Amino acid sequence: MQRKEEYRLRKIGNGYLLVPVVKNRIQTEKIRIINETGAFLWEQLKEEKTETDLLEAVLSEYETDGEAALCDIRNFLQASFGAGMITEDAMSALDRSDKRKL
Amino acid sequence: MTEVQELFLNILSAALAGRQAEEVFTGKDFWQLEAGKQGVSWQELQKIAEEQGMTGFFNDYMLAWEREKIPKPLQGELQKQAFSAAIKYYRLANFAAMVLELVKGQKFHACILKGVGLSAYYPKEELRKAGDVDLYLPVSGEFDAFCALLKKSGFEQEKSITDHHISFFYVSDGIRFELEVHKKPINSQENEVFNQRVAEIFAPFHEVGNCCFPEVETILGSVPVLPPEQNACYLLLHMLQHFLSGGMGIRMLCDWVVFWRHTGQETEFSVDRYLSFVKKCKIEGFHFMITGLCISFLGLSLQEVPWMEGNMPKKEAMEAFLKDIFDGGEFGGKDSSRMLITAGPAGYLKEFHRQMHLRFQKAGKVPVLWPFLWTATGIAFLYNNMFLRKTSAKRVLQSTAERGRLLQEIQLFKK
Numbered sequence: 056m057q058r059k060e061e062y063r064l065r066k067i068g069n070g071y072l073l074v075p076v077v078k079n080r081i082q083t084e085k086i087r088i089i090n091e092t093g094a095f096l097w098e099q100l101k102e103e104k105t106e107t108d109l110l111e112a113v114l115s116e117y118e119t120d121g122e123a124a125l126c127d128i129r130n131f132l133q134a135s136f137g138a139g140m141i142t143e144d145a146m147s148a149l150d151r152s153d154k155r156k157l
Numbered sequence: 158m159t160e161v162q163e164l165f166l167n168i169l170s171a172a173l174a175g176r177q178a179e180e181v182f183t184g185k186d187f188w189q190l191e192a193g194k195q196g197v198s199w200q201e202l203q204k205i206a207e208e209q210g211m212t213g214f215f216n217d218y219m220l221a222w223e224r225e226k227i228p229k230p231l232q233g234e235l236q237k238q239a240f241s242a243a244i245k246y247y248r249l250a251n252f253a254a255m256v257l258e259l260v261k262g263q264k265f266h267a268c269i270l271k272g273v274g275l276s277a278y279y280p281k282e283e284l285r286k287a288g289d290v291d292l293y294l295p296v297s298g299e300f301d302a303f304c305a306l307l308k309k310s311g312f313e314q315e316k317s318i319t320d321h322h323i324s325f326f327y328v329s330d331g332i333r334f335e336l337e338v339h340k341k342p343i344n345s346q347e348n349e350v351f352n353q354r355v356a357e358i359f360a361p362f363h364e365v366g367n368c369c370f371p372e373v374e375t376i377l378g379s380v381p382v383l384p385p386e387q388n389a390c391y392l393l394l395h396m397l398q399h400f401l402s403g404g405m406g407i408r409m410l411c412d413w414v415v416f417w418r419h420t421g422q423e424t425e426f427s428v429d430r431y432l433s434f435v436k437k438c439k440i441e442g443f444h445f446m447i448t449g450l451c452i453s454f455l456g457l458s459l460q461e462v463p464w465m466e467g468n469m470p471k472k473e474a475m476e477a478f479l480k481d482i483f484d485g486g487e488f489g490g491k492d493s494s495r496m497l498i499t500a501g502p503a504g505y506l507k508e509f510h511r512q513m514h515l516r517f518q519k520a521g522k523v524p525v526l527w528p529f530l531w532t533a534t535g536i537a538f539l540y541n542n543m544f545l546r547k548t549s550a551k552r553v554l555q556s557t558a559e560r561g562r563l564l565q566e567i568q569l570f571k572k
Contacts, residue, residue, distance in 0.1 A: 063376065065283065068220030068239040069232070074247065079254050079377055081247040088240065 056132070057142050058100035066094070073097065073140065087138060089131075092117070096131050100141060106132070158476055161201045162483055168202075169211070169407065170456035172218035173414050175280040199228060203235075208486035209407040213242025213284040243283040247376070249273065250283075252327070252334040253290045254377045259310060260292070265303050266368035267294045267381070270339060270391060271412070274382040277373040278415035286408065289335035291322070293342065293383070295362035300340045312336065318515045319344050342391045343398045344515070347507040354437050358390060385426040390434040392416060397443055403489025405482055414451045417461050428464060446470050446478055454479065474566070481563055505557065509534065 063074045071094040073087040089097065092113070099112050106128060113124045135141045158166075171177065206215040216239040219227055227235060253273045260267045268274070270291040276282040294300045307325050308314065315324040321341040327334045342359055345352050361367040372379035383391055392412060399405045420426055435444045449470040451457040459465055513534040514521040520530055542550050 065243065065281070066221065067243050067281070067283070068217045068236045069224055070220075070236055070240065072240065072243060074376070076376065079258075080251050081377065083244060083247050083251070086244060086247070 056100065056105070057103045058097060058135075059140055059142065062097075062140055064094060064097050071097075075140075085138065087140070092127055093131055096128065158479060158483070161198075161205065162479075165202055165205045165215075166407075166454045168215065168218060168223075169411060170454070171222070172214060173280070173411060173418075174456055177222050199231060205483070210286045210487040211408055211411070213239050213246075213286060214279070214411075216242075217281060217284050239284070242286065243281075246276065246283040246285070246287055248332060249287050249290065249334065250375060250377050252329070252336075253380065256290055256292060256336060257380065259306060260294075260303070263303075263306060265294060265299050266296045266362075266365055266370075267292050267299075267303070268368075268370040268383055269293075269380050270342065270383070271395065273375055274373055274380050275392075275412050275416065277375045277380070278412075278419040282375060285412075289337060291337045291339060293339045293362075295340070295359065296365055296368060297363055300338065304338060307336070307338070318512070320515055320518060321345070343394045345511070346398075346401070347504070347511050351438060354439075355394060358434050358437065359387060362387075385420045385423060386430040386434065388420065389416065389431045390438075393435065393440065393444055393447065394438070396447060397440060399488055400443070404485030405489075406485075406487035407482060408487060410447065410451055410455055410482075413447055414455050414457045417448075417451075417457060421461060432464060442470075446475065450475055450479060477563055477566055481560065504561070505554070509538075512538075 061075050061077050063076060065072045065074055071089045071091070073089060075082040075085045095113070095116060096109060099109055104112075106125075109128050110121065110125055113119065113128060114121060117124070119127075132141065202215075203212075206212045216235040220232065220236055220239060224232065250273055253269065257267075257269075259265075270293050272287045272289070272291055273282075276285040276287060279285045294303050304314070304323055304325075312325040312327045315326060317324040321344045322337040322339040325336045325338065327336065341356070343355065370381035371384055372381050374380075382388055392409075396405050396409045396413070399409070421428070435441055445465070445468045448457070448462055448465050449468075452459065452462070452465060452469070453472075453475055509531070513527070513530045516534055516537065517526075517530045520526050539550055542548050542553060
């Protein structure tokens with residue numbers, strides 16, 4: 056899975072905005088506010104990543120347990136997919152990994 | 158300058174450098190003036206940021222670098238304001254892109270003045286407040302044609318009492334956007350020689366062949382701006398225009414800092430050429446004052462503006478000037494009685510006459526009509542004071558006299 060290129064990540068204060076720029080216009084109605092973990096995941100998705108890659112990256116960056124991290128990752132991926140921010144492969148990757156237990 | 162004003166400027170200085178305050182102010186107890194310690198409160202700091210139109214920029218820095226200094230209950234509100242400022246900028250950037258597409262579509266020759274063209278020089282472009290789009294169309298004949306195109310494209314013209322631009326507005330998705338189409342960079346001033354010299358500096362752009370405007374990169378791609386020498390001169394003249402009317406604002410000083418940090422270091426920028434423009438307009442005093450303030454209070458270094466060596470204004474004069482900026486807020490908006498700064502009674506009359514010409518641009522060319530036009534201008538002045546500015550003519554004259562004393566004290570335009 057990979058993020059769509061038209062989204063720009065902007066750090067504003069202590070939060071982040073994902074700003075879609077399509078055909079020389081900012082689609083202001085599609086701007087999303089994300090938190091630091093979301094921004095971290097977004098950066099990871101610059102390149103093709105699997106859910107396992109993301110989980111490993113989160114666990115090496117943050118002090119958190121695997122289950123909570125996976126839950127956060129899935130929530131992020133689902134919301135991002137719903138908003139059309141990541142490639143369609145993401146959902147199939149999510150479906151596959153859904154069956155997997157930690 | 159009060160403690161809270163000093164702290165505000167120090168914070169801006171660090172924010173403009175994109176670094177943590179402690180790094181910028183090494184060896185000083187930067188947060189000595191922290192809330193509660195010496196009577197400086199967050200409310201006061203925020204009030205100044207609002208008055209100076211710098212809420213987004215200020216909040217962003219504080220939240221990103223100094224969050225623990227902000228009282229917890231306020232953090233969410235400050236973050237919301239910063240997001241809101243950014244989104245407002247994105248909307249305006251879209252509007253600017255739409256205007257530039259109209260320009261390119263018909264092959265007009267134009268560039269953006271200040272606004273999104275300046276935001277690009279900030280550490281985060283979306284956090285410089287931008288209220289409208291200013292477009293400069295210098296080529297003779299193109300100005301009227303472009304205004305006609307705007308009207309055909311759904312823009313509405315507004316009444317404006319000025320001879321350098323025409324104001325339009327455009328409504329999209331219920332949001333109103335403002336566009337000022339400039340045929341001249343600044344309004345005519347009372348001094349004809351000055352007006353002539355300003356016109357000469359920008360005269361080359363009347364020829365299509367000279368309109369190869371450089372571009373700056375923004376989130377929406379490249380935006381044409383004035384060549385750096387004229388751009389610096391324009392920014393200075395624009396500040397002067399505001400200083401001579403209601404007042405300037407700290408944001409304009411911040412613009413000056415980022416401009417010199419960015420463009421001032423480019424190899425193709427001829428500082429000598431820019432300085433010759435300043436000399437030609439006889440505004441060296443103003444130019445040294447503005448740059449001196451940026452060095453003394455906003456972190457601009459002498460390495461970035463080496464021509465300031467030996468030209469720093471006196472400390473007392475800088476403090477008096479800064480007080481005028483803080484007292485007036487952004488564009489003097491904090492005090493509705495501020496309309497003008499002039500050094501003596503003759504200045505009032507000249508300005509009154511100039512206002513008559515701006516208000517009645519066609520009829521003003523017929524001297525026999527002047528007594529009627531003066532009367533109408535006087536009535537408009539009284540009406541606007543009473544119903545729009547909610548102040549009295551007496552207070553306006555008092556304020557003008559007070560600021561006039563400042564002008565004499567700091568000797569900006571000493572011959």
